[in-house]
Amino acid sequence: MRPMLSRTVAVTAAVLTVVLGVQAGAQAAPTPGSPGIGDVYYPEYGNGGYDVGHYDIRLRYYPDTDRLTGTTTILATATQDLSAFNLDFALATQSVRVNNRAATFTRQGDHELVVTPARPISKGSQVTVVVQYDDIPSQVVASGFTSWNRTADGALAVNEPEIAWWWYPSNDHPTDKASFDVSVLVPDGVEVISNGTPTRWAQQALVGWDRWSWRQERPQATYLTFLAIGDFDTYRDTSADGSPIVTAYDTRLDATTAAAARASVERTDEIIDWAAGKFGPYAFTARGGVVTGINDQGFALETQTRPVYDGVSFTRGTNNSLVVHELAHQWFGDSVALGQWKDIWLNEGFASYAQWLWSEDQNEGTADEIADYVYSVAHPADDPFWQVLPGDPGPTRLFHSAVYDRGALTVHHLRKLVGDEAFFAILQAWTGTNRDGDGTTPEFQALAEKISGVDLDAFLATWLYTPGRPDLGVTTLSVP
Numbered sequence: 001m002r003p004m005l006s007r008t009v010a011v012t013a014a015v016l017t018v019v020l021g022v023q024a025g026a027q028a029a030p031t032p033g034s035p036g037i038g039d040v041y042y043p044e045y046g047n048g049g050y051d052v053g054h055y056d057i058r059l060r061y062y063p064d065t066d067r068l069t070g071t072t073t074i075l076a077t078a079t080q081d082l083s084a085f086n087l088d089f090a091l092a093t094q095s096v097r098v099n100n101r102a103a104t105f106t107r108q109g110d111h112e113l114v115v116t117p118a119r120p121i122s123k124g125s126q127v128t129v130v131v132q133y134d135d136i137p138s139q140v141v142a143s144g145f146t147s148w149n150r151t152a153d154g155a156l157a158v159n160e161p162e163i164a165w166w167w168y169p170s171n172d173h174p175t176d177k178a179s180f181d182v183s184v185l186v187p188d189g190v191e192v193i194s195n196g197t198p199t200r201w202a203q204q205a206l207v208g209w210d211r212w213s214w215r216q217e218r219p220q221a222t223y224l225t226f227l228a229i230g231d232f233d234t235y236r237d238t239s240a241d242g243s244p245i246v247t248a249y250d251t252r253l254d255a256t257t258a259a260a261a262r263a264s265v266e267r268t269d270e271i272i273d274w275a276a277g278k279f280g281p282y283a284f285t286a287r288g289g290v291v292t293g294i295n296d297q298g299f300a301l302e303t304q305t306r307p308v309y310d311g312v313s314f315t316r317g318t319n320n321s322l323v324v325h326e327l328a329h330q331w332f333g334d335s336v337a338l339g340q341w342k343d344i345w346l347n348e349g350f351a352s353y354a355q356w357l358w359s360e361d362q363n364e365g366t367a368d369e370i371a372d373y374v375y376s377v378a379h380p381a382d383d384p385f386w387q388v389l390p391g392d393p394g395p396t397r398l399f400h401s402a403v404y405d406r407g408a409l410t411v412h413h414l415r416k417l418v419g420d421e422a423f424f425a426i427l428q429a430w431t432g433t434n435r436d437g438d439g440t441t442p443e444f445q446a447l448a449e450k451i452s453g454v455d456l457d458a459f460l461a462t463w464l465y466t467p468g469r470p471d472l473g474v475t476t477l478s479v480p
């Protein structure tokens with residue numbers, strides 16, 4: 001009995017030590033949040049120590065001088081005890097307040113703001129951050145480049161991955177999504193288009209100035225939040241599900257280009273419904289598109305609920321395939337965001353493959369015919385294209401054609417390997433499980449293996465991570 005008793009005492013003492021240790025840890029001094037969120041390609045993007053729930057971005061823009069002034073209010077939750085934290089931001093900042101008290105702030109490099117609140121923040125608590133700023137964003141160089149794009153009639157804040165730094169402070173990584181209110185005061189006659197639902201449409205606020213407000217109620221990544229300011233012809237309608245449809249076309253487009261752009265972008269509602277049939281329910285509550293002046297930006301972007309297209313994409317006629325690509329991103333990229341920028345093929349490979357599916361359904365060529373063309377004609381075996389790895393292109397080749405075309409071939413040969421039934425079940429499970437969240441390639445592989453029962457190690461190693469053109473006969477064989 002006695003030995004038993006003393007053993008019990010010893011065990012109790014050990015448990016007490018552990019409990020006291022935990023308490024001592026909880027009382028340790030708060031520490032600064034990490035300056036990065038852990039992205040392997042961009043270690044300083046995003047920040048540690050807090051999770052943003054909502055951004056309220058309230059701006060005034062002067063098109064004549066490109067002056068942007070305003071206030072962004074961030075509602076966040078602390079995920080650790082914080083003595084300080086970082087915001088990703090590049091504009092000249094006047095003041096920062098945290099939880100109703102003036103905070104001190106310093107610049108670290110050219111796109112990080114280190115904020116030290118007057119009082120430390122405890123883990124789990126709500127944090128309100130108010131940042132006031134005033135700058136000329138087109139003149140702000142950060143990380144060696146500019147991203148805010150001043151146009152002939154306004155400005156575009158549309159880019160990937162880096163755009164938020166030039167117009168609002170944020171936790172700039174797709175893994176920290178939030179809801180958004182974006183409100184901009186502009187001279188009378190200028191239009192402001194952004195994501196989601198319009199809540200103020202050219203509402204006069206001052207003599208000669210109108211306020212435009214937009215609300216995104218669904219979780220949205222920072223780079224998918226956009227501003228298009230300029231002279232736009234706008235169209236408003238309501239989708240069958242009751243959600244607002246807003247499309248906008250730069251008035252500088254010539255009549256035939258504008259007609260081709262409209263013939264494509266006005267099919268947005270139809271294409272979203274088509275995509276929902278393939279990929280699962282549409283995750284958002286608004287729809288639309290914006291077409292900029294010719295060569296205003298040189299690329300299209302899948303800005304959430306309302307992609308932005310360059311007018312140049314419609315100078316030779318309609319381009320429904322591009323609209324399909326950007327709308328497919330609403331599932332692959334927007335609702336299911338990237339956990340790591342390295343996994344960009346999960347965005348571009350799937351959005352490109354959606355174009356092949358659309359072509360098949362339009363009787364313009366089957367996915368098999370397109371795959372054959374891309375594999376043998378567009379990119380013959382000796383094309384250096386085959387040296388870029390879609391699963392690890394490197395941060396400077398995020399948008400290399402291999403990410404798109406070899407990424408889409410990977411999706412196509414996965415389909416052939418597992419069969420149509422498992423393939424579409426995988427796509428819908430992926431978008432369903434990760435809706436409003438994010439995912440990585442290993443997570444996709446695990447899900448696809450679980451649904452298909454096929455071991456994908458060799459297949460994905462070949463298609464995503466091995467230089468050279470894969471041998472179709474070998475790589476599409478199911479591994480027993």
Ligand code: ARG
Binds near residue numbers: 159160300326351399
């Ligand atoms: N995700 C965009 C697309 O689908 C590409 C963006 C390219 N970005 C850039 N800065 N060039 O097509």
Ligand code: ZN
Binds near residue numbers: 325347348351
């Ligand atoms: Zn894309």
